[in-house]
Amino acid sequence: MNNAFLKVLIVVVLLTSATLVGIAQDPPPELPAGLAALRGGASQDPQPYEKVITKDAKTKVGIFKVHQVKDKYYFEIPKSEMGKEFLWVTQIAKTTNGVGYGGQALGNRVVRWEQNENKIFLRNINYSVVADSTTPISEAVRASNNDTILMSFNIAAFGPNNESAVIDVSRLFTTDIQEFSARQRLGATTMDTNRSFIERISPYPTNIEAEATHTYTRIAPPAGLPTAPPSPFGGGGMNPGSATVVLNYSMVKLPENPMMPRLFDERVGYFSRSTIDYGREEQKAVQRTFITRWRLEKKDPNAALSEPIKPIVYYIDSATPTKWVPFMKRGVEKWQKAFEAAGFKNAIIAKMAPTKKEDPDFSPEDARYSVIRWLPSTIENASGPNVNDPRTGEILESDIQFYHNVMNLNKAWYFLQVAPLDKRAQKLPLPDDLMGTLIEYVCAHEVGHTLGFQHNMKASSTYPLEKVRDREWVKKMGHTPTLMDYSRFNYVAQPEDNIDPADLVPGIGPYDEWATMWGYKPIPNAKTPDEELPTLNSWALEQDKTPWLRFSTDGSAGSDPGELTEAVGDADAVKASTLGLMNLKRVAKTACSGNYNRKRNAIR
Ligand SMILES: [Zn+2]
Known part of the structure; x- marks a missing residue:
């Protein structure tokens, strides 16, 4: 650096500093209220x-x-x-x-x-x-x-x-x-x-x-424009005026000792979290994707089947109508069977949430508790989100939303799809034991999401059509390999197939057990996610010989013909729909018969 340049540089620095000092001496412009709040106000010792x-x-x-x-x-x-x-x-x-x-x-x-x-x-x-953090690039x-x-x-x-x-x-x-x-x-x-x-x-x-x-x-928007555009996030935007919310x-x-994450594999239907990792050997920044799952550790690591140190606990909202509580609990604990395939006994438990009188501090919003909330809403749905550690995918808590009118949706589905196969459904309203079973099914599906599972819409197409009509097969395997498909009730079966009505509703299937095993079974000698890869890969390869363990991603957007939703027996969708229509004709006959009170039992 020559002298002349150094002088110029010093002058520039001095001028810049003078300007800065000048600005600092100006009275600060008035800040918008929100911004002033973020700053913490005037400094005070x-x-x-x-x-x-x-x-x-x-x-x-x-x-x-x-x-x-x-x-x-x-x-x-x-x-x-x-x-x-x-x-x-x-x-x-x-x-x-x-x-x-x-x-x-x-x-x-x-x-x-x-x-x-x-x-x-x-x-x-x-x-x-x-x-x-041990690599130089982390800085x-x-x-x-x-x-x-x-x-x-x-x-x-x-x-x-x-x-x-x-x-x-x-x-x-x-x-x-x-x-x-x-x-x-x-x-x-x-x-x-x-x-x-x-x-x-x-x-x-x-x-x-x-x-x-x-x-x-x-x-209010200017005249002529719609008053309440739909909120981009769903759940309803507000109308002009005021709204008070809590x-x-x-x-x-977050855990001071983060869970060892498990690497995501597109062949197995878990939700996932991704990060871009710059500290790896691949000569490029790689996207590392981990599955979301609960932290389950065996009490006895040497036992083939052990209770977990900390089980997954779901609390049933005290607002749940009493008669449905046992079914909600069963919907949660149904998954125990799947966790047994991963080596865990009593891995998932349902408890009744305390009432305000029993424990005034208990709150469904408290992140220590996972609560299945019963919501007085006319929405015909339920949803199962979870909160997870962004560093590892560890699920920390989950609150399932169960809307009251999901019962109406299930009543309509069951009646229209399988009433000819189940005497209990030939009269409306459905009896409590049957409605309870349907609630249990919806609950188990939502719990599945909160255990980390995506939908697997392909699943129902992996069973041969004739098996879906086979009484012994559906007793053992169900009419779809998973609860996580949108394959509702077995409308392909015909009255002469004599399917046990208990088997018309999906339960934990072979895919659920296998996918739970894949994501949750400990791999004892692996000390890093990468060391788990050979084992995870060998497990995933079981799909090659067993079609009903296969999964199609949400992202494939219908490119797999087996991905039909609301389908049963879609290995042959034309034949399956023909059989479904035969049941629908029987339903229409019942609905038009004299002993059916149309007004009172209208399906909406
Ligand atoms: Zn779902």
């Missing part, structure tokens, strides 16, 4: 602990202490939890009619609390790009994926011996933070902070639950 957490404070103890002083809420974050990773789950807990629905998820993200001098940052951690990966600061807080006080930091978190739950807000989901224009407040914040040993009431408004926030500590 920490106060003595007793001045902030006064003797009027109501304190609850959990992973963080939570103090309420008048209408302010404080987190007291212990030093030991700084820098640790948490999963932040936001859901709509309560809503007004027609706007979203209770239990609807608003997304989940990994966050970390970080101290920086007298400030605490809440950071969003991005796990879409990774590299092994660069970190440098190019700086984690976003979602909110900054002044430390209001330090706890005794500086072992904790106290921050006012009221803003976090009462202002519109895009990452946690329902505004976009509801199609609202703005959030009104004057009509928004914290309902409660409850800390538990490994998580914190918060509930806040938020009021959103939507401005949001639930769960901050769950």
Whole structure:
């Protein structure tokens, strides 16, 4: 570098600094309310602990202490939890009619609390790009994926011996933070902070639950435009005016000892999580995809069949009509059979959720509990999402939504498809034992999703058509190899086939047992996901000789002719449909007969 150039450089640096100083001296422009909230307000030095957490404070103890002083809420974050990773789950807990629905998820993200001098940052951690921390490139990966600061807080006080930091978190739950807000989901224009407040914040040993009431408004569109465009996320957008909803926030500590993930294989129907890994030997950044699954570890690793250290537990919502509870429990525990194929006994258990009187702190939104919620909704459906560790695919909890009117859908299906094969269905409404069986079927299917399974629409086409009419075959194998196909009730069977009515409804089939084995069976000597590959591959190859273990991905979009939905016996779809129509003609005859009350029993 020559002298003249150095001089020019110094002048440029000086000029730039002068400009910067000049800007710094200007009064800061007024920030929009939302942005000011994110910044943490004017800087103030920490106060003595007793001045902030006064003797009027109501304190609850959990992973963080939570103090309420008048209408302010404080987190007291212990030093030991700084820098640790948490999963932040936001859901709509309560809503007004027609706007979203209770239990609807608003997304989940990994966050970390970080101290920086007298400030605490809440950071969003991005796990879409990774590299092994022992490789030199991991530095660069970190440098190019700086984690976003979602909110900054002044430390209001330090706890005794500086072992904790106290921050006012009221803003976090009462202002519109895009990452946690329902505004976009509801199609609202703005959030009104004057009509928004914290309902409660409850800390538990490994998580914190918060509930806040938020009021959103939507401005009417100009005349001539439709008033409520459908929300791109489903669940219903709001109409012009206001809507007040209750949001639930769960901050769950992620395992400090992450589960060893299992690599995804397109031949087996698991949901998955992907990251781009820059720390590998393949001479390119590779996409690593892991299956989502629960962490099951054997109590006795040497036993062929062992109970797990921690079983998967589903709580049945106390709002569930009492007469359906035993069927819901059976729908969950049906899967025990599949886990036995993976070497686990009593791997999955259903329990009744406590009522508000029995345990006022029990909440279906609490991320420690997986709850099957019974929702008073006219939606004819059910859904089974899960919350999983983005680092490993470990399923941490799952709340299944069961809508009351899914019963109506199943009643219609069963009556129209197989009434001629089951005396109980020749009169409506269906008797409770039969409706219970249908509820059990829907429940088991949704539980299947929350165990990690995708739909396998190809499955029903892998059985030879004549076997679907064979009483002995369906007793043992079912009319479809899996609960995860949209293959409902066996409409291919004819009255003269004498199929046991109990076998007209899908149950745990050979694919379910095999796929559970593939994803959950421990591979004792493998110490890394890559070391599991030869075993996983040899298991997957069983599909070569056994067609009903095969799977087709959702992504193949109908390219496999076996992928028909709502189909039974679609190895020969024309023949199967002809047989189905023969049953439908019998149904029409019953429906038109004099002893059938058309008005009362109308199928809608
Ligand atoms: Zn499904």
